[in-house]
Amino acid sequence: MxxxxxxxxxxxxxxxxxxxxxxxxxxxxxxxxxxxxxxxxxxxxxxxxxxxxxxxxxxxxxxxxxxxxxxxxxxxxxxxxxxxxxxxxxxxxxxxxxxxxxxxxxxxxxPVSDLLGTRVRDAVPVLWVLASGDTAADIAEAEDMIARRRHNVFKLKIGRRELAEDVAHVARIKRALGDAISIRVDVNMAWDRHTAMRGIAMLADVGCDLVEQPLVNHDVAGMAELKAQGKIAIMADESLTGPVSAQAFIDADAADVFAVKIEQSAGLIAAGRVGAMADAAGTALYGGTMLESAIGSIAAAQLFCTFPNLQWGTELFAPLLLTQEILTTPLTYRDFALEVPQAPGLGIxxxxxxxxxxxxxxxxxxxxxx
Ligand SMILES: O=C(O)C[C@H]1C=CC(=O)O1
Ligand SMILES: [Mn+2]
CATH class of the missing domain: 3.30.390.10 (Enolase-like, N-terminal domain)
Incomplete structure (x- = not known):
């Protein structure tokens, strides 16, 4: 439906x-x-x-x-x-x-985690995505999240505006939130190689920790060049559509971090394989989202709680972005993390x-x- x-x-x-x-x-x-x-x-x-x-x-x-x-x-x-x-x-x-x-x-x-592997944690860290389009509103939103101990890591969506404007936006938010708060950006493939080279250098200067998918999904060589610069961690997202694409990225040494998404990978089993491949290759892991509601988000959490390494946490925040509750008992977000239910199945x-x-x-x- x-x-x-x-x-x-x-x-x-x-x-x-x-x-x-x-x-x-x-x-x-x-x-x-x-x-x-x-x-x-x-x-x-x-x-x-x-x-x-x-x-x-x-x-x-x-x-x-x-x-x-x-x-x-x-x-x-x-x-x-x-x-x-x-x-x-x-x-x-x-x-x-x-x-x-x-x-x-x-x-x-x-729980589904037991069918996929061995659960190593009962909660996964969850960041919040600032994407209101207004810098002051984003800062107020972030401060509120920190005060309520809901999120203390933020991902900013950029790539819609001119590069200088986007970097100024990131810089203002980083300055307002301070050194203890990790700020990352997701470009969603909006940059060409030249813009990415310039943009990453500028973002490094303002204290941004990671750049997600700066280039178009098929530009593996371009992503490898950006990673080789070593300025900021480079994360692959849209490029990863399951184990075959993951192998291409590992072979080309094209990302520091993989955003694993259960839907993009074609399911929990394939996403688990992507995670295992990354781990074996020394690539760091992050639990991605397609902004699914509580059902898809908790399915992903059931997998991510089995990853021995989840260095960059997750972004399973989307149930909180929606105005309507679709579970009889809402998911539990507390202390900057999402609890992974222990009850049978998805546990919801x-x-x-x-x-x-x-x-x-x-x-x-x-x-x-x-
Ligand atoms: O990562 C994406 O590209 C998709 C998604 C994840 C968070 C968000 O706001 O959008
Ligand atoms: Mn992304």
Whole structure:
């Protein structure tokens, strides 16, 4: 089902201004009666990547559901079946795989983290993204977050404006918040190589800690050049679409940090492989988001709590950017971190009444297995 949820304020990224997030929520009822939930959500319709909320829904209804009905509900088996028969559509595959992991965890009485690996932490650090488009408003927002012990690390979205304007914005925020607060930026591919060389040098001078995806996703060599400069940590995001792209980045020594995203990787299993590859190669890890609601965010947290190293924390803040609660009990954010539930499956209970009220009214599909 497609669910429209307004954001608490406009969220301004290089490629889109969001006033609302469109969630594609998946509910799978297995033939043993166990129910699982998953989420396929993106940013700005087709502005971020090749899948839109509507394409995720239509491709699940038209292709993924028929492929899985009557088959094993084991998430590992279903994931392999989807990978073998469905080209691309990573976000849609992730949504379905997540729902099957939720169901499998409930069936076995264990949290999803136990199905993916070994849980090494019960909470993951969570930063906040400042993207109101107004420097003074961003500073006030950050100060409020710090005072409430919700977030003490901030990511700024830049790349919409002239370079000098963007750097001045970063500098003002860094100066206002002080040395103890880590400031990073996400350029969302908006720069060419020349602008990136200049921009990174300028950002280093104002105390910025990390630059995320400055260049277009396929420019592996360009990212390697920026990393080699060693001015600021370089993080890959849009470039990483699963293990094959991760290997290309490792081979080219093209990033200091990988933003692992469960949807971009085509699911929890593939995202776990990206994490393991990075770790083995000495690349640092960060838990990324597509601004999913509580369902997709907690699925990602169930994976990230199994990463032995999570040097740059996570950005699983998006449930707090949405105006509507879709769980019966909200997620717990405290002491700059998100708690990862211990209850079976994802460890959450979707509020089906609230979801039905927000949904566009599309019918849900029932998937059974033999
Ligand atoms: O990382 C992205 O590009 C997408 C996303 C993550 C945080 C946010 O505000 O947007
Ligand atoms: Mn990013």
């Amino acid at each position: 497609l669910v429209d949820v307004p954001t608490i304020r406009p969220h301004k990224l290089a490629m889109a201004v969001m006033h609302c997030q469109v969630l594609c929520l998946v509910k799978i009822t297995c033939s043993d009666g166990v129910v699982g939930w998953g989420e396929g959500t993106t940013i700005g319709g087709l502005a971020y990547g090749p899948e839109s909320p509507e394409s995720i829904k239509v491709n699940i209804d038209s292709y993924l559901a028929p492929l899985l009905i009557g088959q094993s509900a084991d998430p590992f088996a279903a994931s392999a079946r989807m990978a073998a028969h469905i080209a691309g559509n990573n976000f849609a595959r992730c949504a379905v795989e997540t729902a099957l992991f939720d169901a499998q965890g409930k069936r076995q009485g264990v 209970t979707p509020d089906e009444v609230a979801i039905a009220r927000l949904a566009r009214g599309a019918p849900t599909r029932t998937i059974t297995h033999g």
